[in-house]
Amino acid sequence: MKIYQEQGQVKQVLYNLVLITAGSLLMSVAVMGIFVHHDFMVSGIFGTGMLIYYATGMGSPAFWYALACIPVGLIAYFMVSRRFFLYSIYAIAATALTVQFIPWPTIPITDPLLAAVAGGAINGIGAGVTLRSQGSDGGVSILAIAMHQKFGTRVGQVNFSYNFILFLLGFSILPLDNILYSIIAMFISTQTMEYVASLFNERKVAMIISPHAKAIADKIMDDLNRGVTLLPGKGGFTGQERTVILTVIHNYQIKRLEEAVFSIDQQAFVIVENTFNVLGSGFSKRKIY
Numbered sequence: 001m002k003i004y005q006e007q008g009q010v011k012q013v014l015y016n017l018v019l020i021t022a023g024s025l026l027m028s029v030a031v032m033g034i035f036v037h038h039d040f041m042v043s044g045i046f047g048t049g050m051l052i053y054y055a056t057g058m059g060s061p062a063f064w065y066a067l068a069c070i071p072v073g074l075i076a077y078f079m080v081s082r083r084f085f086l087y088s089i090y091a092i093a094a095t096a097l098t099v100q101f102i103p104w105p106t107i108p109i110t111d112p113l114l115a116a117v118a119g120g121a122i123n124g125i126g127a128g129v130t131l132r133s134q135g136s137d138g139g140v141s142i143l144a145i146a147m148h149q150k151f152g153t154r155v156g157q158v159n160f161s162y163n164f165i166l167f168l169l170g171f172s173i174l175p176l177d178n179i180l181y182s183i184i185a186m187f188i189s190t191q192t193m194e195y196v197a198s199l200f201n202e203r204k205v206a207m208i209i210s211p212h213a214k215a216i217a218d219k220i221m222d223d224l225n226r227g228v229t230l231l232p233g234k235g236g237f238t239g240q241e242r243t244v245i246l247t248v249i250h251n252y253q254i255k256r257l258e259e260a261v262f263s264i265d266q267q268a269f270v271i272v273e274n275t276f277n278v279l280g281s282g283f284s285k286r287k288i289y
Helices: 002-038 044-056 061-080 082-101 112-131 140-151 155-170 176-197 213-224 251-262
Strands: 203-209 228-234 241-249 269-275
Touching: 002 082, 002 112, 002 176, 044 061, 044 140, 044 155, 061 082, 061 140, 112 140, 112 176, 140 155, 155 176, 203 213, 203 251, 213 228, 213 241, 213 251, 241 251, 251 269
Parallel strands: none
Antiparallel strands: 203 241, 203 269, 228 241
């Protein structure tokens, strides 16, 4: 049993390292293949490193990025966990080294708006892939995850707030058009990152009200292989007692749920809502950093 547990831990570590490496490579492609060649600002701690480089002319953006990440890394160690800290340090090193030493070719996009869209999407995919691991992309995401752990704030909101201040500072260095294109890229990157980070976690919560609740619940459990919870309810107008069925299903099961419900009760009242974080048996496991 202990051998199987150790093998599982090794696979988990390798899986996280693969995600972080892939994410770092994608972000490096966006920065060195698109942003730099259009004189766009980069968001996050790397963008801070670029501003320091532009202002001083010393070192390199990758050097200042790694240096600026030191205090952020300490936040990861003390506010999140030692494991999260180690994964984040690996992400910082991977990003800095791939940017500094890999000769990325220029992606041939001439239109600056298309470059902002493409660069933002690639950068967001890279950040989202990294966030699916038990680490971070090594930049502002460390602060974002620490605040998410402590206060429940959304990762994208923290990234956007930090980058908003960063781009305000950038107005003193780069032309206005470049900053505006950079903001477009940042917005697309933030939205893409949150989408990729939550990919495959989105589910549907269904509430069903019917006098045939027991029969419908049995059919959902038999046909859809999903668990149900029966909640007591009472009609506000009629005062009649009703049993409310609560169940969580995969996206592709919506039509099967409708068929299961309306094959028993054509007058059933069905409410279906999106949910982005379902933890428990049959769904996602709790992510521990």
